[in-house]
Amino acid sequence: MSRILCAWSPLWAIANWRRRHPEPAAPPKGDPDAPFALIETVAAVRRLHAVNAAGKAQGLSVGQKATDAKALVPDLVTAEAEPEADARALSELVDWCVRFSPAVAADGTDGLFLDITGVSHLWGGEAELMADLRTRLKANGLPFRLAIADTPGAAWAISHFGKDGTIAPPGGQAALLAPLPPAALRLDPDAVAQLQRLGFRRVAQLMEIPRAPLGRRFGAHTLMRLDQALGRWGEALVFRRPPTPWVARLAFFEPISAPEDMARVTADVCARLCTKLETHGQGARRFEVGFCRLDGKVLPIEVGLAVPGRDAARLAKLFAPKVETVDPGFGVDAVLAWAYEVEPVSGRQGNALGSLAPAPEDGLIPLVDRLANRLGHDRVWRAAPVESHVPEQAVRRAPVLEKAKRDATPWDPEAPRPLRLFRRPEPLEQVFAVTPDEPPKQFRWRGRMHQVRRAEGPERIGEEWWSRDIGDVSIAHVRDYYRVEDQDGGRFWLFRAGLYGDPEAPPKWWLHGLFG
Secondary structure (H helix, E strand, O other), X not given: OOOEEEEEOOHHHHHHHHHHOOOOOOOOOOOOOOXXXXXXXXXXXXXXXXXXXXXXXXXXXXXXXXXXXHHHOOOOEEEEOOHHHHHHHHHHHHHHHHHOOOOEXXXXXXXXXXXXXXXXXXXXXXXXXXXXXXXXXXXXXXXXXXXXXXXXXXXXXXXXXXXXXXXXXXXXXXXXXXXXXXHHHOOOHHHHHHHHHOOXXXXXXXXXXXXXXXXXXXXXXXXXXXXXXXXXXXXXXXXOOOOOOOEEEEEEEEEEOOHHHXXXXXXXXXXXXXXXXXXXXXXXXXXEEEEEEOOOOEEEEEEEEEEEEOOHHHHHHHHHHHHOOOOOOOOEEEEEEXXXXXXXXXXXOEOOOOOEOOOHHHHOHHHHHHHHHHHOOOOOOEEEEOOOOXXXXXXXXXXXXXXXXXXXXXXXXXXXXXXXXXXXXXXXXXXXXXXXXXXXXXXXXXXXXXXXXXXXXXXXXXXXXXXXXXXXXXXXXXXXXXXXXXXXXXXXXXXXXXXXXXXXXXXXXXXXXXXX
């Protein structure tokens, strides 16, 4: 279930913070509790654009004439409204909030939405995340009202009209929305005024009305806003991406839709982006191409590289199978390319003839990239050693071309491990051994009997007793491993768990891997 944090600050507070930037921690000039308002010119008339709480307490309101406001509150402090500058300040706040969530969206001119699904545990919980955000905002002189709920509509309503700092329990936003006024549903001012004239003062009253009469009387927009707040109707947020200089764009005089044209423009935009990367000595591990259709939708496709690169021809080959899956609709009029995970890429020293000396792994790079982009990056990996004598803990998945660390422990040649290690050991049946410490003479695995011709072992491996409570240590966790070969030449890695002589934990035989 998604969780949305809504942060709302009055527009006058954002403007006041912007005027103190880049030193937002400095105290504001004058009394911060004095009446304050922003003024704008509307149709040659000076009117109030935003008013703080002290001004509203003295009868000021947005849209009021500046001369009437001055007459009503002589000590009113005013400043010129700058909507464009305020929008830039809000965008800077959006970029700054990326430290709390990778998905942050601006809400109008005075608020933010943060999708904190799956990230709140990094702070110890949603309450701790909210407290950290509030502390940092207050340290910069910017007051905010915060709320967390399952939907953007519910978070917006609670932060604007409910109790500051409210965290709605999962699925419990309806009870918190019920006592709020209809304006909390983000309705049009005309619809709010009409609801108030008819005596609707709480959202709970709208919930009790049958949907058909409510829609006919107040429009489908009212139903949609109510459903969005309650989670019955989805709401898409436009999250702001962190700005990146590694982008290229191609626009066309006429829309394109033919497959060969789509492939050609993909190669062209990749070449333009790779030229920019090469100019700055950079390479990237992940590339994305977006096709802008005439209906306004952007269809992205993405590829990744095992090592940072900027070869446009190789990128075009990786994109080719995915371009075929793009539906151009009525046509594509622009294409964009982005590069992510950008890092410096140094050139390689050439030989005496001037040609580049290829590295041994260069022949694998194209193959790894093709496999990873076709099968998935999590399906192409290599086994890397981990410093542990427990077999299932002595290996990890690593990128195919990742360079081994100098201080990493290599594989022990005296204790060979099978090429294929099972995720979980499989039980063996009808195991026969002459003496307890000898390897088995026969065993049944997956319904087939195997006669052992050759064997090596045992290799005793115990549990890592120092990593758990001493009371949990048991001889049942002691394993004796054997490398055996059957009558057909198959080689197996099997073990006996436990020791003979303990009636509470009789030994059992298991197959852990295959050598070939």
